[in-house]
């Protein structure tokens with residue numbers, strides 16, 4: 174507390190990211206990073222960027238990157254907004270598109286950054302409980318609102334909502350913005366980007382942190398109607414004209430263009446997930462159906478917090494959420510390499526014995 178703080182700062186409850194421990198030899202399965210590393214072509218593009226041009230500012234509009242993303246997703250470049258990680262994109266989304274008289278709606282169990290942005294920008298929100306099976310029920314969102322946002326697949330539950338249900342939500346909600354945060358969609362979902370030309374209120378966000386394995390580069394983007402994109406650009410250009418540096422722009426372009434690497438690594442993650450789910454179920458765990466690069470699992474006889482601590486003693490880090498109470502039994506486990514998943518299952522077998 175300091176008398177020098179702005180009033181809003183006194184009231185902030187910042188987001189707490191999963192830890193990035195500095196210890197070597199950890200099996201790190203706590204922040205949903207991709208175990209297979211970025212495209213070698215992205216790494217080469219980053220290396221090529223080291224040089225005298227670093228004295229110059231980067232392209233403020235990230236035009237070439239937006240073109241690469243537009244081409245990949247078959248939309249126009251003026252339907253693409255890019256930011257310093259999708260967290261920054263989402264911050265601008267809350268500021269530019271979700272700050273209205275009515276409350277924003279999102280699930281009670283979801284990405285915990287959403288209420289933080291609401292706190293930062295003074296936005297009212299209403300949390301809509303997931304069903305008993307941790308699913309989003311679209312009917313619950315057909316009420317007056319200042320916007321709707323949720324991840325699909327949802328985090329930390331890993332469950333996917335079918336595209337037809339998202340379309341039903343859009344049809345029942347024509348007058349406020351619907352944001353689908355598709356951070357994990359490449360691991361098992363169908364993207365709602367194919368709906369943006371029919372629904373001007375739809376904005377879809379993506380990140381290169383998970384399926385493109387570039388969490389360290391900080392690149393995310395949003396796709397939607399040009400009017401929504403213009404709102405985001407207005408906020409961005411009132412905040413930071415150069416959110417993506419030269420490395421981020423070059424590396425991200427190369428990553429978007431390396432289809433072969435993308436397909437190969439995501440197929441490996443999906444295969445590892447299926448094996449991990451089967452192994453966990455054989456140990457007695459209940460695992461929610463996952464369409465993501467992580468699983469959400471609980472054991473009928475062992476508490477999530479206790480298992481998380483026991484894994485940590487064996488240098489395996491997973492994520493546990495105390496709140497809300499109905500997810501406290503669970504652990505959220507990132508799908509790692511074959512060897513990392515085996516280490517996890519071996520450790521759990523030992524702990525349960």
Ligand SMILES: *Cc1c(COP(=O)(O)O)cnc(C)c1O
Pocket residue numbers: 257258259260261284324328354356379380381382388391392393
């Ligand atoms: C990881 C994640 C993000 C943020 O991704 P960055 O691009 O790394 O900022 C956004 N939404 C959800 C649901 C995520 O899990």
